[in-house]
Amino acid sequence: SEVDDLDKIANELGTSKSNLLNNDIIKDICVKQIKIWHLDFIDAIQFFYKITTNDKTYSIDDGEYIAAIYGKYGKESHGNIDELNFIKYIPSKKQVKFFTHCGKYNTTPFDMSSAAGAVYACFFGKCTDKSVTSIGMYEGKVHSILEQQVQLQQLSGVLFPNKPYDFLVLKQEIARLKYQDLAPQVRNEKIKFEELTTNIKTKAAHLEKVVDLLLETQKQAIKSNDQLIQGQLTAYKNILEGSLTKEELQILLDKQTELYQLEDHLANLQIDLPSKS
Incomplete structure (x- = not known):
């Protein structure tokens, strides 16, 4: 057969x-x-x-x-x-x-x-x-x-013109360069977020602790789409909407999410950095 x-x-x-x-x-x-x-x-x-x-x-x-x-x-x-x-x-x-x-x-x-x-x-x-x-x-x-292999070898040749191709070394070098580029951006975004948070708390007056609870709950929401967490977020926003607009609250939460993602990316890059001897 x-x-x-x-x-x-x-x-x-x-x-x-x-x-x-x-x-x-x-x-x-x-x-x-x-x-x-x-x-x-x-x-x-x-x-x-x-x-x-x-x-x-x-x-x-x-x-x-x-x-x-x-x-x-x-x-x-x-x-x-x-x-x-x-x-x-x-x-x-x-x-x-x-x-x-x-x-x-x-x-x-x-x-x-x-x-x-x-x-x-x-x-x-x-x-x-x-x-x-x-x-x-x-x-x-x-x-x-x-083609991918050739492209990686060509990139390695640009970064290390006098060394043989080594994927691990290439990966570490790219991570190092990206880390150097991203670290200042993360620091600047963190300063901006802290300033924004201070302004929001000032405007919220006696509801500062609710702002803290909102941001802490948002951290959990970034990591998990749990319905209970989403319900807590909605509750805190409803309380704060007496002093702040929906747009102001959303800007604050968006900035926090953006900062978290940048910090997470930076932490992952740090894992790939070559160890210091």
């Missing part, structure tokens, strides 16, 4: 294989995981895929790409495939992964290497009632990943 996973994918998406191949419906398809059953020879192979289409994405973690397959098969019986090796493709390197060597008829080697710039995307093949006898793979490309 013959197996073509692209037929199965087409059925899953409610279209035809020719439509997938000819109309660019598949934007990204690659092998995520391979499962093999065997005794004296390979009995079955199951491929798992990451697939992204125009209208549907199967959420599977990013994994390795398959750039080539090689191994051995036997002349006896049905020409069973007995040994498989996969070349794993990662944007920065290639790795050889010995997948299985389980048969006793492995005498004839075979090699399936993808074209330059391509990786293997989808499986098809033939099998008997007892074993896998032949396999083939559709080719796919990972230009977008390669």
